[in-house]
Amino acid sequence: MTQAIATLRGRFDPSRHGALLALVVIVLFNFAVTPNFFQAQTLFVNISQVATIAIVAMGMTLVIATGGIDLSVGAIMALAGALAPLIFLSDFAAANPALGLAASILVPILVALCCGVFNGVLVSVLNVQPIVATLIFFISGRGFAQVLTNGNLQTFTNPSFSYLGTGRVLGLPFQGWLVLLIALVLFWVVTRSLFGRQVLAVGGNERAARLAGIPVHRVKIGAYVICAGLSGLAGLIVVAINSASDAARIGNLMELDAIAAAVVGGTLLQGGRAPIFGAVLGAIIIQLVKYTLLANGIADEVALIAKAGIIIAAVYLQQARKE
């Protein structure tokens, strides 16, 4: 355990200090200003709201580490989110509730993974530039989801499915634990596993990576697949919390939040680095900014400007420390 902490500390990325500092500032500000900030319920609310951004941001971090970017995360969330109720509201699921529930979680994630394969193949094998490759799904993915549901909102009551979004374990929201679990696994993958090293190598210098025998295509596809899978999961969580699925809205603008979280957390957009906990930290910062502005009654238009300023400040801090 102490060794784990030691390695954690050893791994600690100096460029993340900027983000940490930003976090501390925001939290202190909230203590001083925001009413009822120091309450367990505040923590729960923020954990449950940050979970989806954090999960997608971690996947995004992997994709960015290969030198790519994924704009399709929101659309994939919508697709997965639209599929799940379709499945557990079907006659099949009515007949076999347990099987139906399992299918309504597995099938959407599988479909999301397939979207990831599509993105990855486009980027790696067909050599399409990532922004454009993923723009294809960005445009059409949500359309698919709406075609599937005929554009209708699907509402349901299904307590076991809703557990994904509303359950509590040891008093903390279930999706918070999920974030922690995913972060630990991905952290291990990035720092310890072969795949992680290969991702960083491909992002660092693709030609050299290929010459060193790294299966570049497979590694890139892998990153997009993981990102898509996590997006699918995030889509399910959104649907579970709301007990409703609205294909037009799920994951709207998620790509920007996720990318911003990754970058605020210390990811370099040109690739070669994948600070997983940084991405979580970035997501928390973005969530807290949102919370702070809302809770203090800042008008939406002013909040936009404030958010702009905070993003610039957080990234600048991090940038300045790196020099």
Place this chain on the structure above:
Amino acid sequence: MLDTTAFDLRRYLQGGGHSFGAWVALVAVILFGVLRYENFAGAYNISSFLNYNAMFIVISVGMCFVILTGGIDLSVGSVAAFTSVLAAYLSPYGLQVALPGAVLAGLAIGGLNALFIVAMRIPPFIATLATMLGAKGGALVISGAQTISIDWGSNFTKLGMENAFGLLPWTIVITAIVVVALWVVLERTSLGRTVLAVGGGEDASTMMGLGVNRAKVFVYALSGACGGLAGVFLASGFGAGQPLEGVGWELSAIASVVVGGTLLTGGMGSVGATVAGALLLGLVFNILNFENGRGVISLSAYWQMVIRGGFLFAVILLQSQLASRTKGATR
């Protein structure tokens, strides 16, 4: 060895990128439309189509310069929204005030982007994401979250609603001038070549003694100004300053640039092909509307999204096929 003085159409159109695909697809799509739909090639459709797409052409060309340096500008849509509001406020003083005023405001926001990126070394994606939020917020604040009426009595509406010399809308004429001017800048000036060099290798360009920072400031300011011009078109052609417009414009501009064969990593690309890309993406909407009008199949809005994605996919595939066949020839 190639004789470079001879006129080589392909090389001319490509302007050095992998842009042939955009032109091929554009011709194909236009032929498809003309053959399939009545009135598609009618004067009304052509002029209204171009009038609407002038905004996108202008921001796409600005975006092209940014992308050529290896950067990106996500703020263009918000800038257009912001400047449309400003132009609406200035419209009582006439076009001669509103047009330069809004373009200068766009230029200033572009300058802010440049400040973040060049002086504060914030990655372009993040810097322009922030100005995207900021400009949108600004637009809502100065407009009081309302659309702002333009002065219908002044000459401001002439720009977006009247034809130049009774032929083409003024917006198209201005767009054409901007495109040609920027084409000259890119192909025939030192600044333009520096833009390309910066995208091809920033460190190398610095070491070659090129004005890297100057080029970057130039492209972001230019992109901002183009956003400003688009804002003027928006206000003048669509009757109001609209703080809520511009959502997703940055992505269609990026798509236009890329469909035009420009490398997103920078260093290679062309203004002309970007225009082709913008027209191509605009035509998809136009064709979908005509297809719905034929009444054989009625495509829901959702299918339209799927088809647009599929179309982009097809063009990109065509692009990569042609790109692998034509080996990059440049200047």
Place this chain on the structure above:
Amino acid sequence: MTDLIEMIGIEKSFAGIRALQTASLSIRPGEVHAIIGQNGAGKSTLIKILTGVYRRDAGEVRMNGAPLAISTPREAQDAGIATIYQELSLVPLRSVTENVVMGYEPRTRLGLIDWKAAHARTREILARFGVEIDVTRQLGSYSTAIQQLVAIARAVSLDARLVIMDEATSSLDDQEIATLFSVVRSLKAAGVAVIYISHFLNELYQVCDRVTIMRDGRSVATHEVAQTTKLGLVSEMLGRDAGEIEAAGLTALSGGHGDPGEVLLEARGMRSKTGLRDTSFSIRKREIVGLGGLLGSGRTEAARAVFGLDPLAEGEVRHHSGAPVDTPAQAIALGMGFLTEDRKADGIIPHMSVRENITLALLPRLTRMGMVDRERERKLVAHYIEALQIKTSGMEQPIRELSGGNQQKVLLARWLALEPEILILDEPTRGVDVGAKFEIQSIIRKQVAEGLAVLLISSEFEELVEGADRIVVLQDGRSVSELQNPGVTEGALINAIAHHHERSAA
């Protein structure tokens, strides 16, 4: 006479690591001044401080006696200093012409760029170096050597008072080096000073007037070249006794020529889009096979094809196991390694540490159930840093911070760590100092004695002639003849290349 450039007491640290301490340099107008020193001695850093790429921590720079304040490369150029940096600083995506004229484009009366004039000027400048190519094509589509010549052409065309060449000859062959020297002499005749950095000591005696020797970030001495001996220079560079060095010798590839074993790899009638027309050769166990030829003869292309990087249109590559070699991953799995000539583009992963760079290709073998065995990894890396004497502040230092020669050693370690059966070395000692070159060569020779088969590509005829057991001569993508060691001399090799060249030209 005042010195053109005077650098006194220059200091520079990177993140706490001293690169320069009390370095100094003085250049007289119109002289050719060499700087030599081991890898990491600080030569490139000193140059970059002079040209404004880096800011100095302390010290003074004067030009013609007046203090010189330069903070960007542009200002250096404006002050009359043209530089060819060690890491090629060109834009491969743009055309040859643009790379030559960029920033100084000829204009028409309207103030726009006159491309016709620009192309003509570029062709003319390149012609001085015997290069006749399509200048409108992307620079990146040409070989490293051509790119280096373009960089030189650009620098020379800038009308400078001082031209700096940081290892400008490292990818050139004898003929081009000779051309370069004639250009250097004409620059000198025109009163232009030249700073010449090179690891080839022989070259100094051909063109240089004076030489400054650097060691560990210090300038240890400046001599008139005529008054030095090669041995003396080496001993000052290494800081070791001359006698000791003499005993060891300077080229270590020779020796061997022993009994090669069975054929491990055979290339038959290779033809490819990249320029191979009919290339055949075989590599046997315990043997170094050299590929000889002029620039553009297809040596690199042959190596790439053998390693499964470029698809063959015709012909085949047969590995003794019978397995196909279609991708680098397959080649590596079959026990092959490929040290490429372009270290920056094809070799290093700049952000990654020395450790991660060394184990990059080996990683699958250090992995158990998807997890990297870090203990073994560290031991292995420590071993190679020690064995190749890589100068680094530790195995976690990012490779981009290493000097060029040390980066090269890291890449060699990457392949040696695989304990390969067949190793392809494309210009393995490019940019490597004499000491390290000796080390690298002796390591290779030792491995060959233990059974390694090597395909060696080198523009340095000496290395090829002394090192290879057999030399396959390439000409326009065809293997035209084969020379067998012992018995090959540089003259014989040049003859073989030239002979066929004339015949094909006729």
Place this chain on the structure above:
Amino acid sequence: ETPPLEQKDRYKVGFAQMESNNPWRIAETKSFHDTAEACNWDLIATDAAGSAAKQVADVDSMIAQGIDVLFLPPREEKPLIPAVMKAKAAGIPTFLVDRSVDPNVAQAGEHFVAFLGSDFIDQGKRAAEWLIENFEGEKGVIVELEGTTGSSPANDRKKGFDDRIAEDGRFEIVASQTGDFARDLGRQVMETLLQAHPDVNVVYAHNDEMAIGAIQALELAGRKPGEDVTIVSIDGTRDALQAIIDGKMGVTVESSPFFGPLACEVMNKYAAGEEIPGWVQVQDRIFTIENAAEHIDEAY
């Protein structure tokens, strides 16, 4: 002086929808499609994906295709004026649906035939009135969930409600934030505002989707919507009526999306030469516990 419409067997009808990202719009489009059959229309329906400028361009492409009649729900009051003007210039009679355009520039009977629809300000006002009548507590602490910032229904529903509620001293609006007309955002905003203002006992949402989101937020926080918090909203969706039946929601003011039949009727009258009033008002009902169960089957 609007262009006349000749009587024909079949009409080529344009319907330029503004967006399809919420149930209300989807129901409206569907209503036009359903009517097309019965009313002998060849319907060209477009979707502007939320952009006023694209909506103008869509109208342009319809004019190019030679439609006989245009039905236009203008996304914004002012930006759609050019579309109205262009249709008139092309001799196409235009009917505005569910939202109108700036009356200072374009008038019914002059530039367009008529506006069919209700009044957003009035909807907000009626929600306020219901609250004033039915609120039993001493002090009403209100959280307002606004629609998309800057959109006209959001602005109008806010104005109608805020102005009316200000007349009653018992009420105070402690927070008013945008939930973008969406359920998920409505929930998130409510969760946050509930933390900052735990004493909330009234929620006014600009549409039912956000109201449902708010109910979920309240339930997750252990509050009892309908009992300790009164929910007031606008639209009349099926989910909202169900919530009313379940006792979780107080009222929803109807804003019906079913414009197809009305559009057909008004158009036929116009073609027949009848006088059409400038504003064909739609009577919005109000759904409460008294009548929700009766109407839930008609809801969308």
